[in-house]
Amino acid sequence: MEAVLDPKRLERDLETLLTACEQHLSRFDRSLITRAFHLCVDAHHRTIRASGEPYYTHPFAVGIILARELPLDDVSIAAALLHDVVEDTDYTIEDIRAEFGATVAEIVDGVTKISGVFNSHVITQAASYRKLLLSMVNDVRVxxxxFADRLHNLRTLEFLPPHKQQRMARETLDIYAPFAHRFGLGNVKWEME
Structure with missing residues (x-):
């Protein structure tokens, strides 16, 4: 089923994100965030989430979490908007690099690689996965x-079948919550638990 995108909602969502950046970041590149938002919407325009929402609402929500709850920089928020583009669409990491620069591309690539390793089920013990994660990430923003991606997925967990809810809850308790604690993100750890 193809997502139906309401232009007024898209405009409101972009303005919400830009306002969150204005309120929570000391400075940011409005053009970078706007371009990343538009590419996110374009890349995911045919996809819907299990909730029935257009798919772009997930990366948008991840960007909002990063702006409001884990105030990072504009590069991280742009990467959040694009974090599923390479994994789920025909865009490549080279497309991201050409349009948004090396740093955004490296963060997107890092998030994609983390997802790929985790989804492969090669790593079965949480401690091994945490060590692997730390060794493969060059930029903590990845x-x-x-974390923000997982938080939003947890906040919309009710739309998944029970077996997927249970798997996500177990992964979160075993891997993400201890990581959040290690990073000093008590509120994130608390919500994940």
Whole structure:
């Protein structure tokens, strides 16, 4: 089923994100966030989430979490908006690099690689996964974008089948919550638990 995108809602959502950036970041590149938002919407325009919402609402929500709850920089928020583009669409990491620069591309690539390793089920013990994660990430913002991604997925968990809810809850308790604690993110850890 194809998502139906309401232009007024898109405009409101972009304005909400830009306002969150204005309120919570010391400075940010409005053009960078706007371009990333538009590419996110374009890339995911045919996809809907299990909730029935257009898919872009997920990366948008991840960006909002990063702006309001884990105030990072504009590069991280742009990467959050684009974090599923390479994994779920025909865009490549080179497309992201060409349009948004090396740093945004590296964060997006890092989040994609984390997802790929986790989804492969190669790592079965949480401690091994946490060590692997730390060894493969060069920029801590990759992990923080992944935290925000997981938080939004947890906040919309009710739309998944019970077996997926249970798997996500177990992964969160075993891997993400201890990581949040290690990063000194008590509120994130608390919500994850």
């Amino acid at each position: 992990i923080l974008v992944k």
